[in-house]
Amino acid sequence: MKTRDMNRDWIATAATLSSALPYLQRYDGAIVVIKLGGNAMGSDEAMESFARDVVLLRHVGVNPVVVHGGGPMINAMLNRLDIQSEFVNGKRVTDQATVEVVEMVLSGLVNKRIVQAINRQGGTAVGLSGKDANLMQCEQTDASLGFVGTPSKMNPKLLNDLFANDVIPVIAPLGAGPEGETFNVNGDTAAGAVASALKADRLLLLTDVSGVKNAAGEVVTELKAGQIREMTREGTIAGGMIPKTETALDALHNGVRAVVILDGRAPNAVLLELFTEHGAGSLIRPD
Numbered sequence: 001m002k003t004r005d006m007n008r009d010w011i012a013t014a015a016t017l018s019s020a021l022p023y024l025q026r027y028d029g030a031i032v033v034i035k036l037g038g039n040a041m042g043s044d045e046a047m048e049s050f051a052r053d054v055v056l057l058r059h060v061g062v063n064p065v066v067v068h069g070g071g072p073m074i075n076a077m078l079n080r081l082d083i084q085s086e087f088v089n090g091k092r093v094t095d096q097a098t099v100e101v102v103e104m105v106l107s108g109l110v111n112k113r114i115v116q117a118i119n120r121q122g123g124t125a126v127g128l129s130g131k132d133a134n135l136m137q138c139e140q141t142d143a144s145l146g147f148v149g150t151p152s153k154m155n156p157k158l159l160n161d162l163f164a165n166d167v168i169p170v171i172a173p174l175g176a177g178p179e180g181e182t183f184n185v186n187g188d189t190a191a192g193a194v195a196s197a198l199k200a201d202r203l204l205l206l207t208d209v210s211g212v213k214n215a216a217g218e219v220v221t222e223l224k225a226g227q228i229r230e231m232t233r234e235g236t237i238a239g240g241m242i243p244k245t246e247t248a249l250d251a252l253h254n255g256v257r258a259v260v261i262l263d264g265r266a267p268n269a270v271l272l273e274l275f276t277e278h279g280a281g282s283l284i285r286p287d
Contacts, residue, residue, distance in 0.1 A: 023275040028061040030201035031163070032274070035191035036114070038069040039208040040264025051117035053270045054168060058123055062274075063163045066118075066125075066170045067194055069187030070110040077105050088144055094184045099147040102184045103129075106172040114170050125168040130175040130185065133158040136193060138175035138183040149175045149183025151190065154197035192247040196254035203251050204273060205244055206264025211282035212237065212245065219282060225249055226287045245284070252286045259284045 034054070041047055057064045078085055078101055086093040094102065111127040118125035130136025130151070135158060138149030162169050173190035175183045185193075188205060195203040211219040212228070215236050220227075228245050231237045237245055241261075248259035262269050262281025272280040 019277070020275040024060050027057075027201065027274055029063070030061075031063045031065065031195075031198050032057065032202045032204065033065045033067060033191055033195040033198065033200045034204045034270060035188055035206060036066055036068045037187065037205075037207045037264060038071045038073060038110070040206045041068075041110075041114075042265055046265065047113065047117045048121065049267060050264070050270070051114070051121045051123070053268055054118055054125075055121045055123035056271065057274075058166065058168055064168055065159060065194060065198070065200075066114060066168065067173060067187065067191035068106075068110055068114055068170065069173065070106050071187075073110055074102055074105050077101050077109075088142075091142075091145055091148065092184075093144070094146040094148050096147070099182050099184055103174055103182055106174060111170055111172045118168055118170070123168050124166060125170050126162060127170045127172070128158075129172040130190060131182065134176065135159070135171070136175040136185065136190065138177055138185060140177065140183070147181065147183050149177065149185050151175060151185060151193035154193055156194070156197040159194075159198060186243065188244055188247040192251040192254075192256075195251050195256045195259075199255045200251075201257050202274070203248070203256050203259045204270060205247065205259065205261045206269060207244065207261065208263065208265060209241070209261075210263045210266075211261050211280075212241065212284075221279065221282060223282055223284045224287050225252055225284065228284060248284045252284065257285075 054064050083097055107129045115125045115127040134155045136151050137153040139152045141148045141150045159169050173185040173187045175185050177183050212223060214220050228249060244261055251259050260273055260281050260283050262273055269280050
């Protein structure tokens with residue numbers, strides 16, 4: 001009985017691999033930008049699973065780019081250092097002391113954790129921030145927010161060079177200002193800017209929710225940009241989902257083929273989205 005059960009498992013695995021073939025062919029050579037939110041990073045086991053999925057993407061011909069957040073880790077370090085945070089309209093005021101902590105946590109602790117996880121799974125990952133090679137040049141978003149930046153100019157040449165050498169870029173959402181100052185950039189915004197600069201095939205926003213929900217609270221699996229705008233006007237899309245859908249709309253406008261908002265805590269979420277018929281989360285396309 002045990003042998004038969006194992007055989008069934010092997011048959012099911014083979015069938016899954018076979019059914020994935022059209023999707024493997026579809027994404028061969030494609031650029032996929034993955035935003036990994038701080039809340040979606042989870043445990044060491046979850047990080048290893050995510051890293052394994054990213055390495056698999058590279059091995060089947062996809063060019064993955066990971067852009068990460070790290071809000072919970074920043075909050076923990078600020079609390080440890082007894083640095084108080086002030087918020088304006090839900091956005092952190094980033095003074096000089098705060099931006100130094102943000103850079104230390106994002107470019108150091110968080111970035112290298114992801115890089116090491118990918119390398120342990122057999123990939124070749126390199127950690128960057130938007131400050132490296134002038135990748136992400138920024139303007140100050142709002143003087144009242146301090147060192148918070150909005151990407152104004154992107155230079156993706158380094159990323160294309162890394163793709164050519166089978167290297168997986170892992171990017172911390174920091175940018176350089178016109179005077180060389182460091183700007184903290186919203187992780188979703190940074191991922192959208194990277195995806196736009198690369199004209200990516202997919203932008204995957206991994207978060208802690210299952211997708212865009214309708215008025216009945218059900219996840220809508222496929223949406224057009226116009227539906228997103230209408231749902232926002234009606235108030236169906238609200239709160240923390242608004243910046244994510246705004247990022248999606250900006251990316252689509254700038255040449256990204258499609259954006260997916262999905263639950264990054266779900267096992268193998270990236271593979272389910274790219275290589276299965278039903279996908280995962282909410283797929284947003286241009287009108």
